[in-house]
Amino acid sequence: MVTAERPIRGGDLLHLTRAASVQFVRPIVVRVIRHLADRPAYDGWAWIEAYELDARGEAVAKRELFVWRAGLRWLATPPVPAARRPVRGAHDARTPGSRERGSPMPGSQRGWQVPAMRFREHLPSRPTWRCRACGIAWPCSPAKLRLLGEFRGDRAALALRLAALQAEAVEQLAQLDGGTPTVDLADRFVGWVHPRG
Missing domain, CATH: 2.30.30 (SH3 type barrels.)
Structure with missing residues (x-):
């Protein structure tokens, strides 16, 4: 403990x-x-x-x-597991030549992290606050869906999280624009959390 x-x-x-x-x-x-x-x-x-x-x-x-x-x-960071040596003469019959001999297998774990995904997550790229995957203003539609799933309907907690990210975005975007305050980002970050009746 x-x-x-x-x-x-x-x-x-x-x-x-x-x-x-x-x-x-x-x-x-x-x-x-x-x-x-x-x-x-x-x-x-x-x-x-x-x-x-x-x-x-x-x-x-x-x-x-x-x-x-x-x-x-x-959290402890476990050692990186050693890559398995290929068996001499072994090959992938389904996709011959698709991987060089001795190269690491895709999706292997690195430290405490989860296996690498085959797709890019829709996360913000700081300091531009554009989506890393689709390039549009973050949060994009896939990011909103992911956030709703993470917070499992607790929209008050989600709004608090997004308000903190909004404050960070305002500061970073202003620095990119030479200190000029950015436009109001409330609708972009928090307005969608509580749908208007």
Whole structure:
């Protein structure tokens, strides 16, 4: 069991749930950049700077998070399994020559991550906030469907999550436009969550 005294170090892999803060209605995994020990915090709490990771372990956001230390869950990164050596003379009868001898099998796991998918997820590309898969303004229709499924009808929690992403998008898009405030993004990020009657 992780104790509150365990130091938070750069490179730590943390699983953040509501035990760490009520903001994590949807649990996330982060890779710690550094513990912001110079930030004032209540007893038992800490500020960290970290990268939020997606299911493949790729960074999708750089965030500063206020967390309850006793609620942190450290994840171990298992060693990468060694690739199996091909049997001498073996070949794939269905698609001969489709893979070079000794090349890794597609879909193999890398560390704690899930197997790689055959399709691109509809995630935002920061700082442009366009969909990585289809290139349109995020959240696109497939992203909205995925978010509705993740939050399983809890539209209040979904709206809070999207409002936080909207604030991040406003800041990043303004920086791209030389500091000029962006147009109101409320309809794009949150307006669709509660359909108008």
